[in-house]
Amino acid sequence: MEDSERVLRRDKAVRAAVEQGLLGPDAPIVGLLDVTGIRGSAAALHRAFEAVAAPGTRMLHAFAVKANPLVPVVRLLAGEGIGAEVASAGELALARAAGVPVERTVFDAPAKTEAELREALALGVAVNADNPQELRRIDALTGSAETRSPLGIRVNPQIGAGSIGATSTATATSKFGVGLRDEGAREWVVRAFAERPWLTRLHAHIGSQGISLSLLARGVAETYALAEEINARIGRRQIDTLDIGGGLSVNLASEATEPTYAQYARLLAEAVPGLFDGRYGLVTEFGRSLLARHGTVVARVEYAKSSGGRRIAVTHAGVQVAARTVYVPGAWPLRIAGYDDKGRPKEGPAVVQDVAGPACFSGDLLAEGRALPALEQGDHAAALDTGAYYFGTHYSYNSLARPGVYGFAPDGAGGVAFAVVREPQTVAEIVADSGGAHADALTTLGAPGSR
């Protein structure tokens, strides 16, 4: 029901984007965001965890900003009661620009600089230390100044990988957190807490896309068990909050929402009942599952051609908006929907074709050998489920411009209203971002009189 309504909203938005000229010969690619859908996912997340947690359980759902680092998106979510998980000075600044309160912001990153840590502690943002050296830096900083920041340690339960190596973070040799099964590591974590009464959180993020619900739940169970052990050994409830990360996969093969937040929350409640009995505050950090479904890249077919007997639709969406899919197509396939020149769903018999991007390398394909109604010049190809980790995360290969991003919602009169989320990048901006102000920097370097 919700899934089919989402498809109807998307079809209507593509049509309206063409009619309203957001998409056309001079704007051959856009990113569209379904505001209704984003709100719906935020509400589903709240409902799922409220349904299993004891009344009054402290809960913060923080959006993993890297999944869609656009200020209006983060603000929309903030308005729906969602905080921010940030992993760089840039993401922290975006969250602040979006108005996310510091007490609803969590700073996790594997390579936090001393300056970044100092800023986070001065603001009072929650910080999870990744490793012993980082904890010593925090020691030095908190030793010299008071902070309101809740502080924790990120651990890696080392329970293994999901189906995609690059997004599995709980492998034996993952670069994230303190590997609990390494010799002496568990003892080190217990001592780290015992020696620092101000350390009150334990954090684990098991991975992202391709991690099964049961693997996610095992990771949470191990984290919970460690917190219980630490509190028992210290003799008081020093760890008062568990940050269980994000990582719920999105079914990229069809429109069906599966797994759901409700399924995950129920599984956690079965597998780790103590998690929800109110003794621990909870933090989650979902990214993909909040946004992926609600974004669509729509690109014009500039040319339709054939080569070696293969039909090829040459579009404006390729590696710049879908780097993962283009470089690792086996792990990150995208569904493609065809629309005609007026933005109506493309009908007709399915024909095997490549949907190619604009970049100058032959692997720049959104889809290879895909059976779709034949895409013709002036039609549109839509890359579905690209609201997380795709068009928000531009890759400037071939100096291809960042496409404009528009949010859409019903206009109250049966039509579709759009709002600019990010302006399309101009050619002048590309030059400026590419050292345009320093054109002579290298030719005059070291020349007499240049110092």
Ligand SMILES: *Cc1c(COP(=O)(O)O)cnc(C)c1O
């Ligand atoms: C990327 C990341 C997330 C979000 O993962 P999703 O799969 O998008 O839900 C959460 N926490 C941390 C620490 C991350 O690195």
